[in-house]
Amino acid sequence: METVKVGFGEIINEMVEVGRANFPLLAVTMLAIVAGFSLLDMLSSNASNAINLVVTIFVQYQIVERMLADRVPSEPRKHRYGAMFIAGLLGGLATLVGFILLIVPGLFLLAAWSVTTPFIVIEDKSGTEALAASWRATAASRIPLMLVMLLGCALIGGGFAVLFLLPASPTRA
Helix, strand or coil: CCCCCCCHHHHHHHHHHHHHHCHHHHHHHHHHHHHHHHHHHHHCHHHHHHHHHHHHHHHHHHHHHHHCCCCCCCCCCCCCHHHHHHHHHHHHHHHHHHHHCCCHHHHHHHHHCCCHHHHHHHHCCCHHHHHHHHHHHCHHHHHHHHHHHHHHHHHHHHHHHHHHHCCCCCCCC
16 A cells, blocks of 8 residues: 555545535434434443444444445455454554643544554454554645544534533523
């Protein structure tokens, strides 16, 4: 796999195109996840954490496989859910430590490992192999990837800020 340098605009454009091409799948999945996780949380927050983890790994794998169907080999093969778990665990712990160390190292690691899942789904790599492949593949584009992630965090943070600033219900005088 050769390293290709991509810019901020190219990343955003590709994300928009992939989102547009897969909008029905993404919208239905997002609604189902929010509804299902909300229901589980109301029933039992302890049980919902374990169920959320399993569902998230399964759904993430399935969504990436469907979105990249033209790149997934057609021969029968095993789904690598264990690899997804290992990559998520190792990458997540390292990124958490990076965020504790003043945010920038965490963003760097998120950028470096941002294409781990496609390596598992398309190239059938183990969790650690996929992390290493993602590290190599993103080497030339980490700054633009970090900027995209910062933009995403700002949009999500702004959305939550708006939700918390809106009054819960109209007040009566």
